[in-house]
Amino acid sequence: MSGRIRLNWGFLFFFLPVALWLLLLIVLPHAELLRLSFTSSRPGGFTLQNYMAFFSEPIYWLTFVRTAFYSVIVTFLVMVIALPVAFYITKVARVRAGGFLMVLILVPFWVSELIRVYGWIILLRESGVINRLFTSIGLFSQPIEMLYNDVTMIMGLVYTSMLFMVVPIVGVMDALDDSLIEAAYDLGASKTAIWRTIIIPHCMPGMVSGGIIVFMLVLGSYLTPNLMGGKNSLWFTEQIYNQIILYFNWNQGAAFGFLLLLLSSLIIWIALKVTGQNLGEVVK
Amino acid sequence: MPFALSVHGLTKKFGNFTAVENISFDVEDGKFFSILGPSGCGKTTLLRMIAGFYRQDGGTILFNGEDMSSVPPNRRPVNLVFQNLALFPMMNVFENVAFGLRRRGEKGSGVARKVNDMLERVGLPDSGEKQISQLSGGQKQRIAIARCLVLDPAVLLLDEPLGALDAKLREHMKVELKTLQANVGTTFVYITHDQSEAMVMSDTVAVMNKGTFEQTGSPQELYHRPRSSFVAQFVGNNNRFLIVPSRDDGGAPAGLYAGRFSFILDDACRSLQDGIPCEMFVRPEAMVIEPGSDTPGFNRMPVQVRAVLFDGGNSRLLVIPEGTEDEIVVMLPQTGLYDHIRAGDRIMVGWDPGISLCFAGNGGKPYDER
Known part of the structure; x- marks a missing residue:
């Protein structure tokens, strides 16, 4: 009897923080957002108008499709x-060199994403390092704007993830032996x-789990598309930001958020179905 | 007719270390050739050069008379059975065996027929759908060999494939491998540090030490007529005596052991220089316990029994010649004649001088299998 009580206490001790975390930070806000997405800023009950607006306004769903496509x-x-x-690090480089290379990949992530993106901007902007170098050696007759287009934005997203x-x-x-x-x-x-036949099939679980992480990070990223893509390369997260922060339209923003989650x-x-992996195996 | 495999003057260096030094040999088609040597003798390096994974620093490699010294592994008519077998866990048994055929661009029913034939040949028909993890150690072994044999290579290389098996299965696989080789007729080049594997299976054995071949010959030749102290110690078991050669009154070669026993030496030891220490070898199975006094010309030596090592038909006595610290192993025939011998007993052992072998020089440290 007493053993069972102690067991329950131990279980509670570890389970409670997890349960609270899930409930307070994930479930409750999402429940509230879900409620918001089905209501209007004007008084009134249940409405689908926030979702209707997404489909009726091409800029919204075009940005949505663009975001999905570019994320893939x-x-x-x-x-x-x-x-x-990864092949070079694990199979070609010697053990110590491999560790050093891993550190090299890790080092940029000690700096915040904002600083890294500003680094790119310093390099690529019209008065930036590359433009000055190329105009001074005569490769460019005049500076070229390399920022604020899709290619630069994709490059930035690839780099950060x-x-x-x-x-x-x-x-x-x-x-892999x-x-x-x-x-x-x-x-x-x-x-x-x-x-x-050998390397990719063996690495499939790692590729799929890396793919899921990168895809979710890219889909939900805000800073890089905003700063490197600018006005020419809209990202769906910017639409959510605009709705909530600029227009104070929480209801519309919540609906967009849920559409992104669904997507x-x-x-x-x-992706899991196509590669024949299951989520339980992959997250291991 | 050209040899299935010919190696001429093969050399491989790693920095200052010469792993393989100027090795030449030929393997006749359909033979079982073993390279026997202790770990670190360079046998794996030699094998990897033949397979094409290492580029030699000198020498040539010919398959069926064709120089393939600079051909990459995937285009050599040779396949390697890896020490850990290296079966592909991402494929089933059928796909493992079909792998090489598919890489050659073969398709359809031809592949299925060849794979199923081969699986039947290695005694595993109907196992095509199995996953690699479902196979036992011996079955994996056979699939690894089948995967190579299905490509009909000029030479099949085997890198200690029995090493990972337990003792009982290893004994069984030795016989099986030999039978399989005889059936398919493919040339096998087998490397091992286990002299018993090499002796049981091979037509020819090359004993390798420190990057060179010490001796090449049939197992019987190596056992009865080793040409160096290393081969004498490595092939079969041997007792080693450090002796100082001299002549007896009749001018026949003799040797003084431990300063107190004088042995008659084989006539072949005549060339040894008097007074310069050398090694003498007598196999445990050539030693006779309590030799009758009616056998003239026998070497005799009083010893003390340290231990009786009972192991059925392979039972031995561990004895110490009186007045020395050396340990000598004597075969103990299980005829019931010697059942009375106990540890601590003093007995006589003897041998026919004709079967003893001598090598000049004291050879430094004796070779130790451990």
Whole structure:
């Protein structure tokens, strides 16, 4: 009897903070946002007008589709770059050099995202380092605006999320036995065949978990698209910000927030189905 | 007819360290060739050069008479069975065996037929759908070999594939591997540090030490006529005596052991220089316990029994020649004749001088398998 009580206390001790955290920071705000998204700023009951506005105003849903599309592209690009980087760190570089390279990837993340983005701006703006260098050596006849377009924004997003893909892939690739690669090579496989049949299938769980993290980070990022994409490259998070902060329209902002949540859940679900992974395995 | 594998003057250096030094050998088609050596002797380096994973610093490698010294591993007609087998866990058994065929661009029913034939050949039909983790150690072994043999290589290289198995299964696999090789007729090059594996399976064994081949020959040759002290110690068991050679009254070679026993030496030891210490070897199985006094020309030596090592048909006595610290191993035949011997007993052991071997120089430290 007393044993059971003690067990319950122990369980409560660890469970309570988690439960409170989930309830106060996740469930309650979302419940409130959900309620807000179905009400109007004017007095009145249940309404779908916030969701209707999303579909009737092309700028909203076009930004939404753009955001989703670019997030998928960024995730894919990060994966394509991270795979050879992780391969180099785990299989090519010597053990100590590999550790040093990991630190190199980690170091930029000691600085806040804001500072990193300003770093890019200093490099790329019209009066920036690159423009001055290229005009002084005569490569450009006049400075070129390299900021505030889609390509720069995608580059910035790839840069800021690289770490979150490299780390999980390094984790799984480290566990890949070198002799499997050698065995495939010995059995006649070309380098592309080794990547396709051995390395990528082995790294799939790490790639999918890295992909989920990067995709969610990119989809929900605000700073990088705002500062590097500017007015020409709208991101859906900016629409939410505008609704809530500029127009004080919490109801519209809440509806957009829920649409974004729905979108990320849907795309991750599709990605898991396509790659044949399940969420439980991947988050391990 | 060209040799399945010919190696000429192969050398590999890592920095200042020469792992493989000027090795040459030929392997006839369809033979089982073993490279036997202690760990660190360079045998794995040699194997990896033949497979193509290391680029040699000198020498050539020929398969069926064709120089393939600079061909990458995926285009050499040779396959390697890895020490840890390296089966692909992301594929089932069928796909593992079909892997090489698919890389060659073979498709459809031809692949299925070859794979199923091969699985049947290694005694695992109907296991194609199994995952690698569902196989036992011996089955994995067979799949790893099947995966290579299905490609019909000129030479199959095996890198101590029995190392990970338990003793009982290893004994079984030795026989199985030998039978399999005889059936498929593929040339096997097998590397191992286990002399028993090499002896049981091979047509020819090369004993390797410090990057070079000490001796190449049939297992019987290596056992009966080792050409160096290292081979004498590494192949089979041997007792080593440090002796000082001299001549007896008739001019026949003799040796003084531990300053107190004078042994008659084999006539082949005639070339030894008097007075310069050398090594003499007598195998435990050549030692006779309590030799009758009616056998003239026998070497005899009083010893004290330190321990009786009972191991069925492989039972031995650990004895110490009187007045020395050396340990000598003597085979203990299980005929019931010697059951009375206990630790601490004083007995006589003897041997026919004809079966003892001598090598000049004291060879430094004796080779220690541990």
